[in-house]
Amino acid sequence: MSQIKDPADPTKPEHADKPSRRRFLQSAAATVAVSAAPLARAQQQPSASVAPPPAAAPLLPVHLTINGRPYELQLEARTTLLDALREYAGLTGTKKGCDRGQCGACTVIAGGKRINSCLTLAVMHTGESITTVEGLATNDTLSPIQRAFIEHDAFQCGFCTPGQLCSATALLSEYRAGDASAVTADVRARPPQLSADEIRERMSGNICRCGAYTNIVAAVSAVAANKA
Template sequence: MTITINGRAVEAPDDPRVSLLDLLRDRLGLPGTKKGCNQGACGACTVLVDGERIVSCLALAVQFEGRSVTTIEGLAGANGLHPLQRAFVEHDGFQCGYCTPGQIVSAVGMAGEAARGVPSAVTADVAASGITLTREEIAERMSGNLCRCGSYNGIVEAVAETFATRERDEVAA
């Protein structure tokens, strides 16, 4: 039984009680995914599974046989940091940095949701095929990721800049 993690096939644990978070951190040495509350309330452990964001502390690793998991370590590409990682630095989207990996991974998943037209509680046109990520949309969609330092303004700025730039680049291509 294997799980693809950051593009690499990994054997699922023998113990079916091991959370995906504990597999990543304790058994695979991927410390970027943080154990915050261990109750699914803070978002520090957010990862992408087949492009969808989940909190890994509430998920059993064996549930993801044959699926693809992306952690913060898997976002960077051959050219270095993911554009959102660079934007977090430029916009002071972190202070202590503990929540930052979960914030970044969640924002990448959130942008995919908006592009597919998945509405949020503040989406004006729920029938739209794609949703514009206004600051209000970003704040609402990122509300499951908590920052104890209160860096929300920088986080929203980084997300807004990154995904607005992507839209311009895609239109120009």
């Protein structure tokens, strides 16, 4: 096969001055490597604008009396009573449902009043007496409301039951103390009996997703009738 000669140099083939494909690729790769080196060094250097991680919050001593037993817990000020009970005191009977105070699964009795433990801080109850579902029984003997829940089949999955039991226990105490509800006809006096409407209203902060409301009302009614 004949080659086309360069007019300036008849002995030199025409394609001798053209770069080969291999040489072109090598040059391109070298150019990319040189361009990327400064960027790689810049990425390896720490940015001066990155803030250091926040320091851990200090722990505070929190003294609680839970189910008649003293506890001294070391907690952050932002720890909820619910988390203090479950994660630090090891009392997992109190359940974390919505964690927004809407379902009542975390209901406990603090200072004689039922509260949603997910909506309050543990440090706010220092020195206070707390009753959880583990503290309703006495010497391994179930409380009347616990027995009534079993007898009337007032629970199904059981997740909301600890909150229901604590709420019902406080409800009976509130009724005996003469506290009125939104459906009490005369708020100046205790209703003569704890009707189904009264129970439903007073238990309205506790949600049962299984729908055992009828049996819950029956259980509370039975205990109220025995204690009337």
